[in-house]
Amino acid sequence: MTAGPGVQMGASAPTTNDTGKPALRENRDFIAVLLGHGVSALGDAVSFTAIPLLVLLLTGSGLAMGIVGVLQTVPDLVVGVIAGVYADRWDRRRIMILADLGRAILTALVPLSFLLGGPTIVVLLLVVGPINILRVFFLAAYTAAVPNLVGRKQIGAATSAFEAVYALGFIIGPAVAGVLTVLIGPALTLGLDSASFAASTVALFAVSRPLSSSSHLDDRRLLAEVRAGIAFIRHHPILRLAVGLWSLYTILLAAWPAVILFYLTVDRGLGSDAFGLVVTAYGAGALAGSAVAARTVRQALGPPILLGAASVGALTIVTASQDSVPILMALTFLAGIGDLLIIVGYATLRATVTPDNLLGRVSSTSRTLSVGGQSLGFLVAGLLLDRLGGTATLALIGIAVLAVAGSFALAAPLRRATAPATAT
Secondary structure (H helix, E strand, C coil): CCCCCCCHHHCCCCCECCCCCECHHHCHHHHHHHHHHHHHHHHHHHHHHHHHHHHHHHHCCHHHHHHHHHHHHHHHHHHHHHHHHHHHHCCHHHHHHHHHHHHHHHHHHHHHHHHCCCCHHHHHHHHHHHHHHHHHHHHHHHHHHHHHHHCHHHHHHHHHHHHHHHHHHHHHHHHHHHHHHHHCCHHHHCHHHHHHHHHHHHHHHCCCCCCCCCCCCCCCCHHHHHHHHHHHHHHCCCHHHHHHHHHHHHHHHCCHHHHHHHHHHHHCCCCHHHHHHHHHHHHHHHHHHHHHHHHHCCCECHHHHHHHHHHHHHHHHHHCCCCCHHHHHHHHHHHHHHHHHHHHHHHHHHHHHCCHHHHHHHHHHHHHHHHHHHHHHHHHHHHHHHHHCHHHHHHHHHHHHHHHHHHHHCCHHHHCCECCCCCC
16 A cells, blocks of 8 residues: 555556556545445444344344344335435435444444433334435445446456455454453444444545546436336346346345354354354455455456355355354355355446446445345244244255355356456
8 A cells, every 4th residue: 555646666657557547556535435444344343243132132032133134124125226316416425424424323322322221222223224224325325436436447356355344344343342242231332333434434534536427317307217227227138137146145145143143042052252253254254255356356257156156055054054163163254255256246247337327226226126125034034033943044044045046057148247348
């Protein structure tokens, strides 16, 4: 990393690629977003660990964890495509700043309620929806902004870098959350996530590069603009397959945190520290996977996507038969690598085939299908946990993911998908 353009090794100008954008290591705006993303990822990892523990501690119910999961994902279904329209209309940087600031304030209400002796679970249920509405708007703006931030030729490398810092957060975060939940409890631990949103807000203020589409959309044609994003996906022979695979994959794995927590603590009788170790192993695998994806996801996009999905399904099935924490950590580490292959491959494919003025709508339409559909995944998983237990639920998830990957592997257009050679 250098201090800025034109200062490395006496160079007179920053290194650029064929997009005209500076190389990632010399792109100050990219570095600012990456640092903010890294701090926020640490907070996300803490919440990822602390929220299921908090709900299980307060209710003792797998169904209750499923309901919280539904509240986290319903906003994607309700406002997802609308958020995409506004990400293509409005200043994307401003949307990201306001969304992070709002999430910092709302998340802080949970530990504040605990300190004041309030009904913490009620507060959590009340704020989780608005927090995730803001998340939907943030992600719509963020995913649409990446090509403007780094140039289309560097989308794969940039996505790998973002996922690497996110994975690093999941290596450190669960361990931090595990210690903090023992010392101060899961409710107060969520204060760290609030602070991370505030830090991300500050980092975004340092971005000077325009991140928005140059097109001006007609405010009177909201539904027509929504339909344009949907139509682009429907008529694109490769993108519609990729969106279908990604949606089913994320829906099936939506409840993985709750299921693995239930499996470890209830079925196997292990402590919450085992959950933290398994999540940390996933983070380590995702970090390794980001490096693998940076090398693998360049021209060929279909094979990494399909391989990633199939490997996660197979590893999840094997996980359901294990009670050794080291073995579970090894399996989850490998699943983290597979997960990153599909994440980076899918994000690169979607961004490289979509025009800039449709990026917000296409990404949000995809998210509406995938994350919005996760509400069903959470509910079904919650019911299965209470009826069948964690072992059977985990195995069924793995079988379903493997079946989906195998089915889409039969589609030649997706199997042969490559990055467009002329993407600019």
